[in-house]
Amino acid sequence: MKSIDTIRMGGTDVLPIIEGGKGVSVSTGVSAGHWAAAGGVGTVSAVNADSYDAEGRRIPQIYRGRTRRDRREELVNYAISGGITQVRVAHEIAGGKGRINANILWEMGAAERVITGILDGAPGMIDGLTCGAGMPYRLSEIAAAYNIHYYPIVSSARAFNALWKRSYSKTPELLGAVVYEDPWRAGGHNGLSNTENPLLPEDPFPRVLALRKTMRAFGLDEVPIIMAGGVWWLEEWEDWIGNPDLGPIAFQFGTRPLLTKESPIPDAWKRRLFTLHEGDVYLNRFSPTGFYSSAVNNSFLRDLRARSDRQVAYTMEPVGEHAATYGFGARKREVFVTQPDLEHILGWEREGFTEAMRTPDSTLVFVTPEEAKQIVADQIACMGCLSECRFSNWSQRGPDYSNGNKADPRSFCIQKTLQNIAHADEANGDAVVDHNLMFGGTNAWRFGTDPFYANNHVPHVSELVDRILTGR
Numbered sequence: 001m002k003s004i005d006t007i008r009m010g011g012t013d014v015l016p017i018i019e020g021g022k023g024v025s026v027s028t029g030v031s032a033g034h035w036a037a038a039g040g041v042g043t044v045s046a047v048n049a050d051s052y053d054a055e056g057r058r059i060p061q062i063y064r065g066r067t068r069r070d071r072r073e074e075l076v077n078y079a080i081s082g083g084i085t086q087v088r089v090a091h092e093i094a095g096g097k098g099r100i101n102a103n104i105l106w107e108m109g110a111a112e113r114v115i116t117g118i119l120d121g122a123p124g125m126i127d128g129l130t131c132g133a134g135m136p137y138r139l140s141e142i143a144a145a146y147n148i149h150y151y152p153i154v155s156s157a158r159a160f161n162a163l164w165k166r167s168y169s170k171t172p173e174l175l176g177a178v179v180y181e182d183p184w185r186a187g188g189h190n191g192l193s194n195t196e197n198p199l200l201p202e203d204p205f206p207r208v209l210a211l212r213k214t215m216r217a218f219g220l221d222e223v224p225i226i227m228a229g230g231v232w233w234l235e236e237w238e239d240w241i242g243n244p245d246l247g248p249i250a251f252q253f254g255t256r257p258l259l260t261k262e263s264p265i266p267d268a269w270k271r272r273l274f275t276l277h278e279g280d281v282y283l284n285r286f287s288p289t290g291f292y293s294s295a296v297n298n299s300f301l302r303d304l305r306a307r308s309d310r311q312v313a314y315t316m317e318p319v320g321e322h323a324a325t326y327g328f329g330a331r332k333r334e335v336f337v338t339q340p341d342l343e344h345i346l347g348w349e350r351e352g353f354t355e356a357m358r359t360p361d362s363t364l365v366f367v368t369p370e371e372a373k374q375i376v377a378d379q380i381a382c383m384g385c386l387s388e389c390r391f392s393n394w395s396q397r398g399p400d401y402s403n404g405n406k407a408d409p410r411s412f413c414i415q416k417t418l419q420n421i422a423h424a425d426e427a428n429g430d431a432v433v434d435h436n437l438m439f440g441g442t443n444a445w446r447f448g449t450d451p452f453y454a455n456n457h458v459p460h461v462s463e464l465v466d467r468i469l470t471g472r
Contacts (some may be wrong), residue, residue, distance in 0.1 A: 001232070001470065001471030002237060002238055002241050002242060003035060003334065004016065004017075004234065004241070004265045004469050004471075005447060006039075007224055007248055008129050008222070008224075008248070009041070009099070009176055009177055009224050009250065010041075010101075010127050010149040010176040011176075012099065013065070013076070014040060014041055014098055014099055014168065014229075015039040015098070015465070015467065015469070016039045016040060016224070016248075016249065016250035017040040017041070017155075017250065017251055017252075017468055017469075018040060018043065018101075018226055018228075018250060018251070018252040018253070019031065019032060019035040019040065019043045019252075019253060019254075019257050020043060020101075020103075020186075020228060020252045020253060020255075020257070021043040021045045021101075021103025021130055021186075021254075021351060022045055022187075022188065022254060022257075022258070022439065023045055023046070023047050023105075023188060023418055023439065024045070024047055024048045024049075024419055025045075025048065025049060025264065025418075025419070025422040026045060026258070026263075026265060026420035026421055026422055027043050027044060027045035027103065027257075028044065028045070028049070028050070028086050028089070028090075028264045028265065029044055029085070029086035029087060029088065029089025029090035029091075029093070030089060030090075030262050030264065031094065031257060031262045031263055031264065031461065032044045032086075032090040032094075032100060032101075033089060033090035033092065033093025033094045033100070033406050034093055034260075034262045034460070034461035034462065035051075035098065035257065035461055035465065036093075036098030036463060037093055037094050037095060037097050037098060037101050038089065038097075038098065038462050038464070038465035038466075039097060039098050039465070040099075040465060041096065041098060041099045041101055041128075041250075042090055042099070042100050042101070043099060043100075043101045043102070043103050044083070044086045044087050044090050044100065044101070044102050044103065044126075045086075045102075045103050046079070046083040046086075046102045046103060046104045046107055046118055047079070047103070047108055047248075048075065048078060048079050048101045048385065048415070049076070049079065049083045049084060049085065049086045049418075050079045050080030050082050050085070051082040051084075051085040051147050052085060053372060055164050055449065058423070059078075061074075061075070061078045062076070062420065063381070063383050064315040065383075066097045067228065068383065068384050068392075068394055068401060069384070069401060070383050071135035071381075071383035071384060072109055072110065072383055072384030072385075072396070074111045074383065075109060075383045075384060075385055075415075075439060076109070076113055076114060076433065077116075079110075079114045079117075080113075080114055080117035080118055080121065083102065083114065083115075083118035083121075083122075084117075084118050084122045085116070085226055086242065087100065087102060087118060087122040087125050087126055087263070088122055088125060088248050089403045090125075091122070091125040099127040099128060100125065100126060100127050101126070101127060101129065101130050101151065101188055102115065102118060102119075102126045102128075102129055102291075103129075103130040103131070103132075104129065104131050104385075105131070105132065105133035105134070105189070106131055106132065106133055106134030106135065106136040106139075106154050106397055107134040107289055107291075107385055107386055107387050107404070108133070108385065108386060108387065109384045109387055109396055110384075110396065111131075111384050111387070112138065112142065115129065115142060115428055116142065116145075117119040118375040119142075119146050119148075121148070126148060127147075127148060127149065128143075128148055128149040128150060128151055128176050129142065129143050129149075129150045129151065130150075130151040130152075130153065130179065130320065131150070131151070131152060131153060132152070132153025132154070132179070132181060132189075132191070133153075133189050133253070133291065134387075135143035135159065135162065135163060136152060136391075136454065137163060137164070137166050137167045138167065139167075139168075140167050140170065140171040140174065140175070141167070141171070143171065143174050144171045144174060145273065147174075148174070149174050149175070149176030150168075150174055150175060150176060151172075151176050151177050151178070151179055151226070152168070152178060152179065153179040153181050153191075153228070154178060154179070154180060154181070154191070154200060154211070155180070155181055155182070155183045155189070155190070155191030155192070155193075156193070156207065156210075156211070156446070157207070157210040157213070157214040160178055160211060160214055160215070161214050163169055164214075164218055164353075165191065167457075169218065171228065172218075172219070172220070175220065175223055175224050176223075176224075176225070176350070176371070177223060177224040177250065177436055178211065178215065178220075178223065178224075178225050179225075179226040179228050179252065180207070180208050180211055180226065180227055180228060181228040181252075182201075182204050182207075182227075182228065182229030182230055183196065183229075183292070184198070184201035184202070184229070184230075184283065184318055184442070185201065185204075185229035185230030185294075185441060185442045185443070186228055186229030186254065187229075187254050187255055187281070187294050187295075187439050187440045187441035187442075187444070188228070188254070188293055188294065188295075188439045188443055189287060189289060189290070189291040189292070190229075190231065190283070190292045190293060190294060191376065192291075192292045198285075198292060200282050204229075204230070205240070208225060208227060208240075208246060209245060209246060209355060211225060212225060212246055212247050215247075216247075217297025221326055222247070222248060223248075224247075224248040224250050224430045225246065225247065225248070225249055225250070226249075226250045226251065226252050227240065227250070227251050227252065228247060228251075228252035228254065229252075229254075229441060229442075230442060230443055231251045231252065231253060231443075232255075232256065232354070232443045232446055232450075233471060233472050234251060234468060234469075234471045234472075235471035235472065236252065238471070253438055253468065254441055255441035255443060255444050256265070256464060256468075257275060257464065258270070258440070258444075259273050259447055259453065259459075260458065260459055260460060260461045260463075260464055261458055261459055261460050261461075262460065262461045264422070265421075265422065266421075266422075266423070266424040266426070266428045266429050266432075266433070267426060267429060268426070268429025268432065268433045269421065269424070269429070269433050269438065271363065271430075271456075272296070272433050272434075273437070273440075273444060273447045273448075274447055274448050274453070274456055275448065276296065276440075276444050276447065276448060277445050277448070278445045279445070280296055280297055280445055281295065281296055281297065281440050281441065281442045281445070282294070282295060282296070282297035283442075284301060284302055284304075284305075286301070286304045286305075286308075286410065286411055286412065287407075287411065287414060287430050288386060288390045288391035288392070288411040288412065288413070288414050288471065289386060289388075289389075289390070289414070290388075290390055292373060292442065293439065294439065294441060294442060295437055295438055295439050295440060296347060296439055296440050297438075297439040298433070298434045298443065299434045299435055299437070300417070300434070300435050300436050300438070301437075302435055304410070304411075304412065305399045307365055307367060307371075307409075307410060308365065308410050310344075310348050310353055310365055310366040310367070311357050311359075311363050311364065311365045311366075312338075312341035312344060312345060312363060312364055313337070313341070313361075313362060314326070314335040314336060314337050314362060314363065314364055314420040315336045315337075315362070316335060316336070317336065319336065320334045320369075321338045321339070322336040322337055322338055323336060323338075323339070324336065324337050324339045324341070324342040326342060326345060326356075328356035328364060335364075337364075337381070341410070345364075345366065349365045349366070350369050351369055353367065353368055354366070354368070354369060354420055355367050355369050355371070355372035357372060357375065357409040357442040358406060359406065359408055359409060359410055360390075360405040360406045360408055365409055367409070372409075375409050378391070378392075378394075378412070378413040379391060379392045379407050379413075380403060381413070381416075382394050382413070383415060384396060384401075385414065385415040386414070388403045389403070389406060389416075390403070390405070390407075390408045390411050391408055391409075391411035391412055391413060392407050392413070393406060393407040393408075402438065412437070414437065417436040417437040418436075420432055421433060421436040421437065421438060424436075430435050450466055450472075454470065
C-alpha cells in the first residue's frame with residue numbers, strides 16, 4: 001500500500017481523508033471534532049442540528065406555528081441554534097488540528113439563511129462550506145462573504161462546468177476542492193441525471209478523469225478532487241493515489257464514521273449495521289426532494305414500495321380501456337379505470353387497503369384507513385424543511401408557497417423520519433430503526449465482513465482514522 005501523505009486543501013496541509021456530512025443530527029460536533037483532531041477534515045452537518053439546554057439535555061424540535069410559514073421560521077431558528085452549538089463543539093475538540101467544514105443541502109429550506117446564521121454565530125470556527133443536493137450557484141458568494149473555502153458536491157464534469165461558468169470562476173482562489181459524489185454508491189441523496197440508469201453503475205474513474213480534464217481547462221490543476229461514495233479500504237483505490245492523470249486526490253468517508261464511539265446514532269442503528277448483507281442498500285426515488293437516494297431496504301422502504309405497487313391510473317371520463325367505473329372517497333367520486341385494474345382494486349380492498357389517495361400523476365394509491373390518516377396528518381404538519389417538497393406540495397417561493405402540484409402520498413415527511421431514527425431510545429430502538437429512513441452507502445454491508453469490526457467492535461474515531469491510513 002502506498003503511503004498516505006498530507007494534501008494541501010483549504011489553505012493548509014491535512015490528511016486526504018474527509019468525514020462525509022450526514023444530514024439531521026448525525027454528523028455532529030463531537031464526530032467532526034475528533035475527525036479533525038486526528039488530522040483530517042471533520043464535517044458538521046448544518047441540517048437541523050441538535051442544540052441543548054443549560055443542563056446539556058437535547059432540546060426537542062417541536063413546532064407550534066399555525067401555518068407552514070410560521071413553522072418554517074421555527075425550523076430556521078432551530079437549525080441556526082443547533083448549527084452554532086455543533087460547530088463550537090467541533091472547534092473545541094479539534095484544538096486547532098485538521099479542518100472543520102460545515103455541510104448544507106442546497107435544496108433544504110432557507111439554506112442561505114441557515115448557513116449565514118451559523119457563520120455569524122460561530123465566527124472563525126468554520127474553515128469551509130460543503131454543499132450538494134442541487135446546483136449551489138451561490139455557494140462561492142457565501143464563502144467569499146466570510147473569506148472561507150467552498151467545496152461543491154457534483155456527480156459529473158458537466159455539473160461542475162455549469163457551476164464554474166455561472167459563478168465559481170469569480171472566486172477561484174477560495175475553491176478548496178471539488179467533491180465527486182458517485183451517484184450509484186454514495187449514501188443519502190444522489191445526483192443521478194435523467195440520462196443515467198440507476199440499475200447500471202458506471203466506473204467512477206472515467207467520470208473523475210473527465211472532471212479533472214474540465215478543471216484543468218479552467219486552470220484548476222492543483223485543486224484536489226474528493227472521491228465520495230463507495231470508499232471503504234484505501235488499498236482498493238491505490239491506483240488513484242499519486243496518479244498524475246487525476247492530480248491531487250482525497251477520499252471522503254460517509255458510511256464508516258457511522259460506526260464509532262463518537263458517532264451519535266442510536267445503539268440500535270449501530271447494531272443493525274453489523275447485520276447488513278450485500279445488496280441491502282436500496283437506490284430509490286421515494287424522497288420528497290425528487291432526488292434518488294440510497295438507504296437500507298428496511299420495512300420503511302418496503303412499505304413505500306408496496307404502496308406504489310398498489311397504484312392504478314384513472315381518467316375523469318371514459319377513455320379507451322379506461323371504461324370501468326370506480327367510486328372513491330367519502331362521496332364516492334366516480335372515475336374510470338381499466339377492468340384489470342378494477343379487479344386489482346377490489347383485491348386490495350379485501351386486504352384492508354380501502355382508502356384511495358390521488359397522486360400528482362393522475363393515479364390512485366391504496367392504503368389502509370390508518371395509513372391515510374397518518375399521511376394526511378404528516379402533510380398538514382409540514383414545517384418547510386425543504387425548498388420544495390413533493391410529499392406536502394410546499395414551496396418556499398411565495399406568494400402561495402405551493403409547488404403547484406397535488407401533495408404526493410407515495411412519498412413521506414423526511415424531517416419526521418430522520419429525527420425519529422436519529423433520536424431513537426433503547427427501549428424501542430430496534431423497531432424505530434426498522435420503521436424509519438436509514439440512509440447508508442452501498443458498502444454498508446461490509447461492517448459485517450471487515451475484520452476490523454470483528455466481534456462487533458466499535459472503534460473510536462482516532463482508531464478508525466489510524467486504520468484507514470494503513471489502507472484498510
